[in-house]
Amino acid sequence: MLRKPLIEVIEIGKRGEIVLPRRLRQQLNLQQGDQLVLSVAERRIVLERRARNLGAYLDVLGSGLADQ
Helix, strand or coil: CCCCCCCCCCCCCCCCCCCCCHHHHHHCCCCCCCCEEEEEECCEEEEEECCCCHHHHHHHHHHHHHCC
């Protein structure tokens, strides 16, 4: 869990790439090769760490559908 809210402004690169700030990667212990699930809820982009097993992964996807 995050200790305090982290707000960063990032820029989209030429090829549509974004870079997650180092502080965020460190706080969430994100490493190179980790996979994230991207979803869109209304006008928000949501990134969540991909679950390690299929059942949990499907739960993440299903929870996003319930919000729409």
